Amino acid sequence: MKVPVAAVALLLFPLFAYAQARKEAATPKMNAIEPALTREDVRKVSSALDRYTQDRVMGDLWKRPDLSRRDRSIVTLAALIARSQTGEMPYYLSVALDNGVKPGEISEIITHLAFYSGWPNAMSAVAVTKNVFRRRGVRSDQLPPAAAELLPLNEAAETQRAARVQQDFGTVAPGVVQYTADVLFRDLWLRPVLAPRDRSLVTVSALIAAGQVAQIPYHLNRAMDNGLTKAQASELLTHLAFYAGWPNVFSALPMAKGVFEGRPR
Amino acid sequence: MKVPVAAVALLLFPLFAYAQARKEAATPKMNAIEPALTREDVRKVSSALDRYTQDRVMGDLWKRPDLSRRDRSIVTLAALIARSQTGEMPYYLSVALDNGVKPGEISEIITHLAFYSGWPNAMSAVAVTKNVFRRRGVRSDQLPPAAAELLPLNEAAETQRAARVQQDFGTVAPGVVQYTADVLFRDLWLRPVLAPRDRSLVTVSALIAAGQVAQIPYHLNRAMDNGLTKAQASELLTHLAFYAGWPNVFSALPMAKGVFEGRPR
């Protein structure tokens, strides 16, 4: 993986780098999005929080192996959107672009989470992202079209899934059951610009970040069917401990354990 | 139900209608509240999200039978308040007024959710609603008084409820138990401007939207005792899939199933 030197510096010391960038004249080639808070702001309230941010989060967590910086950016964005935390979004959208997440992928992540976190969450993300895209010079031809040729469907697996949901809840909420098949699994999940493995990464991250424990087993299994490795899933949990809080991760751990143990080796 | 033509147009194509309205001079007779985001804003980030919004949400979900547009407006507001999502609130408050939710009912919904979602959620809703009320010309005499003659209490049912809670938690949190009886069930729920069936609609929507699964069975049963039909409850779940995300609804489905199956036909 080739990464420009500037991007690496940005990644390793993002808050510092941005604070520096702010002092310089506007640099059109970079168009960096500043974090909502400078290190100085954080230190005015808590020097310890600044230290943990530098030493543990930026200086350690983001450098851990088994989950790439691109994937960590996707996990972080999914957690922020799932919890409607817009304050940090501009900065982490910018970090995501620097780490190789394509604008079209960000577009699809937001659309995906309209369904998995709720329409208002997606709209909040749109309000922030449109400004980031403008400042970063993202052009409309870099974004996916409204309708596109879909990826091929695993018809057998989808038929089986739909039959189980129909049996469980077909008479409880036929509308939910129908939209789940027609709009989610026969449309959204098959849109080509965000790979199924990445859609799963987004979905599982959003579930853990929002504390939706009961839905983790199905989607973590699906994620691993889609290519997410156990080592990556394990690091996803570690990453979210910082970005969605320890309790959400500790509530997810028994689910992850069950999924890991239930799969053939 | 007679609905003015303008209101229908507004309902069917709300984002479009508002975008159009914005171009025109301020129209005092309408005082429309614009959505936080225009369709153009959404398309700058995701054409697919715009397409799903138009085709699936505005063009399909809101037109489904079994739950009126008025009820869908109440469900949507409850979800937004329960999750403190203020960005979309002005627009959906305006839509609610257009769909026949009375200003006094909105006032009571916010007060009700102070208790069921938390005081800060209600205060965030107040901050938005006071501006919408002003712009829509809502007068103070359209709003309920602080104290009013209460609806009659079902003394037998309340005594039974209170006894059960006292037995379960009377020594754990006597304060909670006492406020629940005195302030919630012998006061708030009996305020006359919002019907008990609508209070239940608000409560159940807030519970599902906030992922408070354990409290669904009691309140969904209460809602059906208060007149919510199974078909309406089913559509409430369908509506919230879009406005609070699929996972919250899938976690609620087993609870709804249990309630539906446990009731006499």
Place this chain on the structure above:
Amino acid sequence: MKVPVAAVALLLFPLFAYAQARKEAATPKMNAIEPALTREDVRKVSSALDRYTQDRVMGDLWKRPDLSRRDRSIVTLAALIARSQTGEMPYYLSVALDNGVKPGEISEIITHLAFYSGWPNAMSAVAVTKNVFRRRGVRSDQLPPAAAELLPLNEAAETQRAARVQQDFGTVAPGVVQYTADVLFRDLWLRPVLAPRDRSLVTVSALIAAGQVAQIPYHLNRAMDNGLTKAQASELLTHLAFYAGWPNVFSALPMAKGVFEGRPR
């Protein structure tokens, strides 16, 4: 406990007092932070909500015995930070300072909740708190240093805790397990400016407010080991009914009951 008369007046009728204060010229000696909403704002939407706020919350809840006003301030701040509800934060930060919560304790509460609610929650709180600290004249020498001599560790208890977590989840998420020991229990919890009992108060409040039911038993037991009494825990639940909503508290009640019954008398 000696409390200045002005502070008591402020506590008993905070919204009123602040609304009054606003009318007067800026009073540098007070530097009061106004609530986001005046009583008049609330009444423009709901006179009933204003009445409940005055009669039940300010006039009753905050005066109840068994949990001090200082502790109620900590519980309220923890709930607001756990749910990223920044609108009410300036006011309740100011109330906390008036009720004797030290600036250094607020600094540590925010840092503590970076781990227990998530980094973005802490950053939102920093954005608000830095302004409140400035307006209240908090000096940097009143805040804890980034690193400090730690409180002594109960090595036996921590070894036991770590062994259990290692056994349960050591192969599921080794990163989580290691950070939990190294950063949380051998560092964060031992920072001296916020007492372990108060860290527990913050943690349990955040868990209940965020609906993280499964993590309550461990942390409520730990809180009581750290000196939180049953009467205080009971009032914490009562206080959070208003500030985090009834459903979160009702979901926590069975957990609290189990903890209370499981402890030696």
